[in-house]
Amino acid sequence: MPLHTTEAIVIGGHNLGEADRIIPFFTRKLGKVRAVARGARRVRSRYGGTLELFTLGQLVFFESPNRTLHKINEFSVIEPFAELKADLGRLSRGAYLVELAGASIEEGESSEEIFLLLRDALTLLALHDDSRLLRSFEIRLLRIVGYLLELYHCLVCRSVLESIAEPAISPTRGGLVCSRCLSRAPDNLPISLESLGFLRSVLHGRLEQSLASPLSHPHLTSLQEVLRVCIAHFFGKRLRSVAFLSLVE
Numbered sequence: 001m002p003l004h005t006t007e008a009i010v011i012g013g014h015n016l017g018e019a020d021r022i023i024p025f026f027t028r029k030l031g032k033v034r035a036v037a038r039g040a041r042r043v044r045s046r047y048g049g050t051l052e053l054f055t056l057g058q059l060v061f062f063e064s065p066n067r068t069l070h071k072i073n074e075f076s077v078i079e080p081f082a083e084l085k086a087d088l089g090r091l092s093r094g095a096y097l098v099e100l101a102g103a104s105i106e107e108g109e110s111s112e113e114i115f116l117l118l119r120d121a122l123t124l125l126a127l128h129d130d131s132r133l134l135r136s137f138e139i140r141l142l143r144i145v146g147y148l149l150e151l152y153h154c155l156v157c158r159s160v161l162e163s164i165a166e167p168a169i170s171p172t173r174g175g176l177v178c179s180r181c182l183s184r185a186p187d188n189l190p191i192s193l194e195s196l197g198f199l200r201s202v203l204h205g206r207l208e209q210s211l212a213s214p215l216s217h218p219h220l221t222s223l224q225e226v227l228r229v230c231i232a233h234f235f236g237k238r239l240r241s242v243a244f245l246s247l248v249e
């Protein structure tokens with residue numbers, strides 16, 4: 001059985017049998033890894049409380065040949081992100097981030113870029129409960145998985161953004177359409193110039209820059225809906241925690 005060592009984030013967990021836990025991780029080197037923690041629910045478990053949601057650590061596991069469920073050998077905590085469990089708002093937003101990251105790759109795929117995006121987003125969310133982080137995470141994740149929204153030209157007539165009155169985003173066309181071309185993009189969602197400016201400014205560079213990009217509350221709310229529809233279009237389903245998130249935002 002090959003032994004692997006990689007940085008990993010706990011993205012879920014459920015009980016198995018009398019005393020064990022199955023833990024899904026998003027790992028830096030190997031994508032999503034599901035592994036069993038033997039005896040994790042025993043009082044004197046060697047894992048203690050280390051395998052909780054969001055915890056970043058160094059994972060050592062045995063790869064089971066021809067099986068998707070591996071065996072944890074060791075998990076040493078780097079950062080527990082305890083702040084994310086301190087209130088319902090951050091808990092739900094953090095849960096949304098790990099679910100979206102987990103849904104973005106298939107079993108057997110890996111993406112160090114998504115791992116680093118998730119790690120950075122959880123780090124910042126622990127310090128700043130700010131929904132601009134979620135919007136930045138979403139637009140960046142869409143870019144990484146290959147759904148780069150066009151934010152500069154109308155996708156039908158090629159008008160540039162500066163000359164577009166009442167712009168809209170079409171998820172099926174993959175970005176901007178102008179008011180003259182709306183009939184050729186029936187799924188269009190209105191988007192403000194402020195929201196477009198925000199998306200353009202947070203698409204690249206360091207994630208914490210999104211906290212310095214101004215976007216007032218009404219624009220942030222409408223942008224949330226636009227990105228939610230784009231994500232649902234791209235991923236083909238509404239994620240479970242989106243409903244959960246809408247309860248607290």
Ligand SMILES: [Zn+2]
Nearest residue numbers: 154157178181
């Ligand atoms: Zn147009």
